[in-house]
Amino acid sequence: MLKNDVVTEFVEAGYQISPDALEMITSHKMPEKLARYVLSVVDESILVIDAEHIDIDGFEKNGRYTRSVNDGDFGVSIASVDSQTPMSRNMKLPLSSESCKNHVDILFDITDRSTCVGEYMEFVQYFRDRYSRLSEIIRSRINARPIESLRRNSSGFGRNERYEEVSIIGMVSDLKTTTNGHRLIELEDPTGSFSALVRVNDKELFEQASRLILDEVIGIGGVLTNDSKLLIANKITFPELPNSVSCRNWTKGKAVFISDIHIGSSTFLEDAWERFIDFLNGKSDNEKLSEMSRDIRYLLVAGDVVDGIGIFPGQENELSIKDVYEQYRVAGKYFSQIPENIQVVISPGNHDAVRQAEPQPKLPERIRSFFPDHITFVGNPALLNLEGVKVLMYHGRSIDDMVAAVPGVSYQNPTTAMVEMMRRRHISPIYGSRVSIAPEKNDHFVIEQVPDIVHCGHVHTVGAERYRNVVLINSGTWQAQTEFQKRVNLIPNPARVPVVDLSDFKTSILKFN
């Protein structure tokens, strides 16, 4: 049994598997059976199957399986995202070691900086900014020419250099499949546009090309055709995250990630939510949990604090609180129950009472006044510095587009969409689909600085994954399945909370239902 098959089997069953565990299974003499056995006994709250979950003895005895650690009602199953000792690299010391102030620096958000007034040139500038910043990243890896220069070539002495390798960097403006099955990519840079062809029999490249999406910025290398009207591609370069981070910041304590609370909705899971608040207060029957809660220094909320009003047609029938300010008042009451030593950061989502177009500014004063003073409000997206640890918060509207556009990306595994964001160094590349944008001067969705943690929500499923040393987290929801989700066959993972240890970036997912 190949490693790939095992991984597929686990992914299909809804689990992720760590390399250690994978090794253990594939090296076993009966890998298929073992894999099936593991799947049959594994605790369903576990997301990532690690070596510790693989009970070879139990399997070989073929006897009754005794459930491993079960943490009572709160089912705390702790899944470490990285199994290899992750922090072996040079790590900087905590920046401010002593403070219990739990400091948050807002490195960037749009609040009070929105300059857009809705003119055509702003749209152009917005995309030009995206192009220039992303192309800069790619340019460090390939030697690209402006598109205009390819055209000039054709009329002059181009014939001699027919087989010359050329590279261009451009924004994808169109993707087509030709009648013969080849993939035609139209690229655009500020000087013009050009088409590149990926041949169907160029297996690896074609596979890469089939995952391309509109409006991302890529580099393509290849050979020009005789008439210099088409580039036959042989290499595609993504902006990508760097392979390794030479140094990494850390601090002590834990950060808790939540989103999509949807207070005011008739499907809001009030009981689970209150259990979660109790947990933050150290009030938990479970010793492990109460111990854990003592370490918590940060609570990050990635949008959709309330269900809002008028977000979708007929919403009034699914609301338990129909007054949006009342929704926030209730939310404020809940947040005031959170101990003051936990620093709360709230950014808005598409259900919140700020503009729908992204980037969104932080919640307005009238709403902030319902919340305790020490809470920090930021826009969406926002880049934060938690005493050295950089966290990128984004509500995650673009995941809808990613799921529709990229094969293999699904709502069940939301971090797959986030990996695609990382590879493109952009959290919301596709324009004109589900994400509304405000044409600001700068494209705030470009990931210029590599964060340590990326935190999204929106899709109501939980996931945690490490991609090239960046911890990707989707923090689920506090809302049960809605009418809309029922119709589109979407099963949410409510009341699961990812917790990251800021000293070693180990991630656990707690369960509150």
Added chain:
Amino acid sequence: MGKKVVGELTDTYFNWLESKVKREIEVANRARSNGKDPKPHVEIPLAKDLADRVENLIGVPGVADRIRQLEETMSREEAALAIGKEIAENRITTFDSRVEAVENAIRVSVAMLTEGVVAAPIEGIDRVDIKKNDDGSEYISIYYAGPIRSAGGTAQALSVLVGDYVRRGINIDKYKPRKEEVERYIEEIIIYKNVASLQYMPSEDEMRLIVENCPICIDGEPTEQAEVEGYRELERIPTNRVRGGMALVLAEGLALKAPKVQKHVKKLNIDEWEWLDTLISGTGSGKSDSTSNDSKIKPSEKYLRDLIAGRPVLSYPSRPGGFRLRYGRSRNTSFAAIGINPASMVLMDEFIVTGTQLKTERPGKAAGVAPVDTIEGPTVRLKSGDFLRVDDEKGARAIQSQVDCIVDIGEILINYGDFLENNHPLVPSSFCFEWWVQECREMCPENIISEEELIDPDQSTVLQLSNTHNVPLHPKFTYLWHDIEIEELGILATFISENGRLDAEQQELVLPRNDNSLKIKAILEKLLVLHKVHGSTIVIKEPLPLIYSLGLDDNLKLKWELSILESINETLSVVNLISGMKIFARAPFRIGARMGRPEKSNRRKMSPAPHVLFPIAEFGGNKRDLNAASCFTESMNSKVGEIAVEVGNRVCPACSMETHECRCECGEFTVPRLYCQRCKISVNVDKCPRCGSYATSTDARNIDFKSIYMKAFENLGERNCLDSFKGVKKLMSKHMTPESLEKGILRAKYDLFTFKDGTIRYDMSDIPLTHIRPSEIGVSVEKMQEMGYSEDIHEKPLVNENQVLQLKVQDLVISYDAAEYLLRTTRYIDELLTKHYKCEPYYQANSIEDLVGSMMIGLAPHTSAGVLGRLIGFTKAAVGFAHPYFHAAKRRNCDGDEDCVMLLMDGLLNFSYEYLPNKRGGKMDAPLVLTTRIDPNEVDKEAHNIDVCERYPLEFYRATEKYLNPKDLEEIMDIVSNRLGTTQQYENFMYTHDTSDIAGGPVRSAYKTLGTMIEKINAQLTLADKIRAVDASDVAERVLVSHFLPDMYGNLRAFSRQGTRCVKCGAKFRRPPLTGKCTRCGGKVILTVHEGSVKKYLDISLKVSEKYNVSSYTRQRLELIGLDIKSLFENDQSKQMGLSDFM
């Protein structure tokens, strides 16, 4: 056809029509034989009956004869199923493959079910496929397309049954759906409901039941842009997009019309359809309890849904003050058209005029409006306090500006047939004169007083009849006792007794008007007791019936104890008791209504509107200007007017010259020059012999347009001085055959526009008409006699222009504007005949009067069969009046729909198949066949439910009180279906209520005369404030929620996801190009959604929400969207000035 079904006069009429058609065809054939058109002969075949139409439409030879045989013994539906089976079994003609046979079988059946008129069988069924079940057996899959909608629910549902019926004949198994396929249907139909609209939305269980059991796979081609999200990439469903045809057939067809399908299943004894029982019993519960039991008819809000901004609500569901239901039919109503008094039209701010659509609470969903001045108008309170009823337009105009409140909006005339057609239980009739007089005759058979005197009698006559013969109190003096509370009755009686003064002649009751009597005035208004205000008194004329009804005597003394009120809870019963008279409920039922679409009478224009179907690509600019194209020069040295366009290539067989024209200069007729696009070789057959792909004759080629252009002017002897002369960018037809430019020159000369098939059309709202007076249609008595109108309805010879004549079934009355347009068309045709075809002119009309007697074609959208008509007169209203049969033959009723007319000669000369777009729906809305003679048996069955009697019988009125089903009265009512197959089906029609003018009242709806949407909304809300039966704040809320909020949300979203457009070449970009300029032509690129369109309704919404105190939910939504807009369009860094703008 053995027995006589056509009377002598009618027979003469039909012969007259047919001989005139023949004459026109001869003229047209002579002209076309010149070869200036794609075919040298007329291309519209005549069809004398349904069988002909079906054969012409589908093109299966031999079908017509077999249909006629089958129809002798079977009903239409049975025959349709039978013929389907025979075709599938190759018994009528032999097909190459099973698939083809099944496909044609289904098409023919559907064509029969739809009277061979609509395009559904050709356009609505894309194809049929035979596929494999998971167990290896075969099943039939029918691919429905959007135009299946035009078939209507019953035919859609039966098409599935046909499929099942024929599959049994050729041994194909049933469809066994996979689980995910079932769920896909459900998800998809829900999405379809959101993006398009469905009349009926089945529950998920119903859908599951249908899909799991339906023996045929209902498939379809994608029609919507929307895609499913859950069940994607299914193996047997080739698309992820929403399939509209499938959704329609499943929801509006099978789910909604299950009982009808079941009827046929039982009749034909087909097994495996037992699941229909479950479907019907599951959904039928609502139906069974609405059959009798009065309390079950509840006010229905449905018609208020999707309220449209600027189109007012006239009355809330069943609310006092709304339209009072009067049963009956006027000359210009029935067949889903209702009548209201012209005074109501005027006082309701002229929103409703002749032809305007009304969305109604019952019996149907919508109706056209016609003026009827023999029913009661609105009752209003003037600013002076006077309370009066206005029954005529003149009176209404006189007081229009003084109206304070419209307490009652008047009566609405609805005929029995509309209740029958909609299968709506009869609801209690208002107590009206027609009813009363029959009650009166029954009580006192001796005719003491003539009927004329009884229409408007004085109080003493009425009281005498009531007292001596126990006749119910005359409706004139019957007040709306059921609208007031019991306590109010006591208060009123006591007040009058204590404060009233009756004059000596007993002609006037005077009440004091002071603070104490405010409530009394309100009660009098609720009762519709008319009164005047003189200084500090309220004066009621002819008050005795009121005084007696209240149980007072001549000295205004209370004859009864107030304690009676405690024991009885119905005001009307109390009144009957204390007055000692028989008093009926005056208006027990009100009909809610709102304005639907405005009436229409306008030329048909495509957009942009061309004069000729000649392609000029981009060379004419955005205006498609032919003159500009003829002057085009590519560069300094190139030839003037040489342009590259796509046209069909033709070749002359004699001299081998290539051309786009249908006749070569040498005189020979040209043929298309086919070639294979892929192999680049010329082939002479449809399919390329080398690669097998379809050959085509279309090609982009350079044509010397300048010389074609100049030559066309020269040929006609016209000067090139047209204001505008427009062609098209590209031809949509298969062979891309262009029209002769000459036709366009003459059209442009007379300012006429062509439609996609080369004809000139005029659209009008449909309103029925069964009787006319020569005076009201602007035609002289002599002319009418010439047209065959010799007798009036009382069989007296026609001598006077005010006599009432029965309209002949194919005669049309069109608007004056239409007549002017058609007059210009006749001039165009005459010049075309003389200058282009070099023939004799045909019409030679100088004024619209000369058009009377012209032959026309009536054609409804979504249909493919024209109906022959004859122009008989003109009306000032913006509608097209025609006999209900004529509308039914086009498969229209008169519920506010519109369709078009064209001149028959225009169709004969200019229509060609060759021009029709080669795409889905291209064959719709084109006269593919022409029905020359209307047979009531073969028109839409709806027309069989029209009542044509002079007066509804007393039993009818009594039946309405019992909420009987209209079907139970079919026997005693004189309706068309009882006359079918006899000469009476065309003759001796009557009506119950006359009207002095079929087009009375205002002519143009205020909706059309008011300018901006904001003006319309203000007018809508002003009217809502004025009418008692309307809740203005609810209207405001609905307008906000259904119109403004979605508009703003939608535009805001669109703004942030918008595409851009090049102003120069019109190229569209999904995203602005990085260069900032058009990547194709370098032109300036602009946004497609602007700040202005997002903000358009914000101010008015905020104002309306404040003034009408809408719900806080809606107000908050407005507040949030205001903030959203502000945040998006205001620069944070420079916004200091207006922070409080929105708060």
